[in-house]
Amino acid sequence: MASLRASELLIASGRVAVNGNNRLELGVKVDPTRDRITLDGKSVSLLSELHRYLVLHKPTGVTSTTSDRYASKTVLDLAPSDMGRLYPVGRLDRETSGLLLLTNDGAFANLMMHPRHHVPRVYRARVKGILQPETLDVLRSGVDLEDGKTQPSHVRRLPALTVPDADALEITVFEGRNRQVRRMLEAVGHPVTALCRVAIGPLKLGRLPRGRWREMTRGEVEQLRALALRTTAPAV
Numbered sequence: 001m002a003s004l005r006a007s008e009l010l011i012a013s014g015r016v017a018v019n020g021n022n023r024l025e026l027g028v029k030v031d032p033t034r035d036r037i038t039l040d041g042k043s044v045s046l047l048s049e050l051h052r053y054l055v056l057h058k059p060t061g062v063t064s065t066t067s068d069r070y071a072s073k074t075v076l077d078l079a080p081s082d083m084g085r086l087y088p089v090g091r092l093d094r095e096t097s098g099l100l101l102l103t104n105d106g107a108f109a110n111l112m113m114h115p116r117h118h119v120p121r122v123y124r125a126r127v128k129g130i131l132q133p134e135t136l137d138v139l140r141s142g143v144d145l146e147d148g149k150t151q152p153s154h155v156r157r158l159p160a161l162t163v164p165d166a167d168a169l170e171i172t173v174f175e176g177r178n179r180q181v182r183r184m185l186e187a188v189g190h191p192v193t194a195l196c197r198v199a200i201g202p203l204k205l206g207r208l209p210r211g212r213w214r215e216m217t218r219g220e221v222e223q224l225r226a227l228a229l230r231t232t233a234p235a236v
């Protein structure tokens with residue numbers, strides 16, 4: 001709403017209030033999911049009206065990198081055409097389905113793609129072979145990959161598949177390395193046969209049909225933003 005300097009003047013002059021309190025120190029921290037911020041008594045949203053935030057259920061066979069000139073179909077082909085240019089937030093492999101965010105808010109996209117934040121990403125995987133308890137423990141504690149050991153993850157087995165010699169599991173990772181889940185499972189001898197991202201932090205794919213999108217609610221955007229800010233490790 002205003003530049004940093006102008007905002008400081010607004011705060012110093014008592015025109016800004018957080019939860020009704022206008023005696024604020026500069027640099028006061030607010031939680032956009034809980035605190036009510038007002039300017040001259042009117043609610044102020046921390047989000048611009050012009051920003052759009054979509055959840056897309058990416059099907060397999062669709063590319064999420066929009067710079068791939070040779071891709072026959074990208075996620076933007078599935079996005080609405082009347083919202084201007086949207087960008088995918090991060091990527092899913094062509095053969096991975098599931099939850100992908102699209103937005104035109106560059107700051108939000110950068111925050112969500114920041115390598116130092118630890119917003120959990122939840123995947124459901126089908127793999128070859130039956131996982132032994134020791135293998136589940138290796139996945140949980142960290143797997144040695146060529147770009148270093150993975151951080152601890154949460155892993156749980158899903159109900160057994162009817163397919164012989166195959167298993168299903170849910171894996172939650174807290175870092176966003178390229179093809180991470182596939183590489184982790186390959187490294188422990190259980191290559192992935194199907195992979196779907198079902199959640200990013202509190203945001204769930206739910207029953208959104210494959211290939212369809214919906215707009216995120218303001219609350220969902222603010223929750224994700226707050227979580228990314230809270231889980232961003234400081235630079236060392």
Ligand code: URA
Nearest residue numbers: 092093096179181182
């Ligand atoms: N991990 C993978 O292996 N692939 C994805 O698309 C996302 C996470």
